[in-house]
Amino acid sequence: MGVRCSKFSLCWWPSHIKSNLHDLSDNDDDGKRNEKDPWGGFSEYSLDQLRVATSGFSPDNIVSEHGEKAPNVVYRGMLEDDRVVAVKRFNKSAWPDSRQFLEEARAVGQLRNERLANLVGCCCEGEERLLVAEFMPNETLSKHLFHWESEPMKWAMRLRVALYLAQALEYCSSKGRALYHDLNAYRILFDQEGNPRLSCFGLMKNSRDGRSYSTNLAFTPPEYLRTGRITAESVVYSFGTLLLDLLSGKHIPPSHALDLIRGKNFLMLMDSCLEGHFSNDDGTELVRLASRCLQYEPRERPNVKSLVTALSSLQKETSIPSNVLMGIPDRSLSSKETVSLTPFGDACSRRDLTAIHEILEKVAYKDDEDVANELSFQMWTNQIQETLNSKKQGDSAFHARDFSKAIDCYTQFIDGGTMISPTVYARRCLCYLMNDMAQEALGDAMQAQSISPAWPTAYYLQAAALFNLGMDNDAQESLKDGTTLETRKYRN
Structure with missing residues (x-):
């Protein structure tokens, strides 16, 4: 006897679920649902608005991991409607062409995805260039992976970070933004639920802030050193260096890692804190993916879509929320019965x-x-x-x-x-x-x-x-x- 589908009305469903279901039926070309935008689109703010939001760009509100010494300083801010944001203030020489800055900001501001710390606004007045993004309250991958205090990041969470990052890059690529500048552990942020998100700031291209593609030439794609230009394959190379970070819990130059891999000593790469908490098969597969991403010739590297597929099959403890895996209190439950x-x-x-x-x-x-x-x-x-x-x-x-x-x-x-x-x-x-x-x-x-x-x-x-x-x-x-x-x- 065949299955007969029921017809049901959405009119009495809670609005948040009904909205999401309409999103499911309103697909992009790649089959994924469109993202909701609680920010109501991209906004252009005045310098005075952002000065008020950051308490006069107070040093107390700086959230850049290098503080005031960072080339471009990021502040925590609160808008007039009480929404918390991250405000990135570029140095004076970063974007001499105001029109180019606005075009880039508006283009990146059209992206909306739950895997991104989305860009929600900008400011361009005189020599001032500022970007406004969703604020991520739980710090960076660098902090949790390299400078942890109570316990190291769990294996299941490292696999989740790798997948979510690959999904973020796949989404950006599907929207024509395949180039990401200086992809590293500082660019991955954790939201209120402890989920990793990719900073949208690295999607801004052609800025003249005096910085190289990478802060450390040992981690820079070989083709960038030859030509001074990056491609989508260069981003995959940088993704490979992040896989090494997740495997080892520390920075390992790709050339050294590849020597270990070729010598069949991949366990030498693994974070000693993970001993007994992962299977050799999973470790071998992640090392294999990293090795493919780090190939010298760009054409030999995988595309991000295939990385998403490979990493999806490795996921562990998928029913456990990220904040639990990370040991981060769920702020959304603070006023509810636990x-x-x-x-x-x-x-x-x-x-x-x-x-x-x-x-x-x-x-x-x-x-x-x-x-x-x-x-x-x-x-x-x-x-x-x-x-x-x-x-x-x-x-x-x-x-x-x-x-x-x-x-x-x-x-x-x-x-x-x-x-x-x-x-x-x-x-x-x-x-x-x-x-x-x-x-x-x-x-x-x-x-x-x-x-x-x-x-x-x-x-x-x-x-x-x-x-x-x-x-x-x-x-x-x-x-x-x-x-x-x-x-x-x-x-x-």
Whole structure:
């Protein structure tokens, strides 16, 4: 029996999920969803506005790791609407051509991606050139990788950094911005959730700030030393040096690393702090990728799309939020009740559909009792009997793991229109997930919540569907809501 898709309305869904679903259907040419822009586009600020935002460019607000000695100083600032930003103030000789600066800033400002610390504005007055970007409160990769205080960065987090960076570069390349200047561990920042993001500042090209492509010639692409120009392949070379950083926990000149790799001594590259925390297969694969990126001839290096594919297969502990892996407190929970995941929430966070099925079978229909009692007086009509038969047939198929048949039977029950059951929606939701129909599954989970707003199961299933749709932030919020509801339920 074939799967029959349900039609469901988005009109009553929470706005943040509805917006994201529209994003999913509004794809770019590369198949990825467009990013939301909470900043409302790119803005041009006056020097006075940014002076106020940074308390007169106070030294106390400097966040550049080299402080006031940095060639171009970055400040933490707060705009009039209380949004926190990073303000980069270039030295006076960096951009002599104001028109070129504005064109570059506006072009980079059109990019919006969750893997970037996005550029949201600029200022160009007289000799002043300033960029305004999203503020990343959890410092740089350099800080966490080379100068850690309590514990080294975990292997799973290093793999996540590599993937997210490759995804950022792939997005930029897809938007015609394949060149990135001076890619290094200082350019990778961590946001409020502990996720790594690539600074947008390196996307600005042709500035005359007196700096070379790299601050250290030992890490500079060979072709730059020959020609003084960079290409997309040069960026891949720099990505390879960052893979070495992640492997070793320190700066290793590529030439030295390649000698070790050729000598089959790749374990000499590995950070000693990681001993016992990674498999040799994973280490070997990451070293192989680094070696390919560091090839002398640019044409022999991989493209960023293939790097994303290779790194995706290496990811570990994907259900654990970045802030947990990093040991960073989740500031978003500071005003909320902090709870631990229940077994159901844990199964959904791991996308373990078999475990979800077992839990839903145990749940049975006890959460539908109030709904069923209200309709019990109709039980003797033929129409209700037919509807109940559809539900029973669906339950039998559900227990037998015949999920396609269960979808058809539960759909007949729902289309009958004489009874409503959040559990039927929950079970059909899982059936959709088993058939790789995540959007339909999310629709059923939302319907279950609409019928029974305080039912934790509905929120857990929303999370499972959202994870499958790649909407991880929304999924985490649904997990928190479900866990909070279930915790309160058992306390009362």
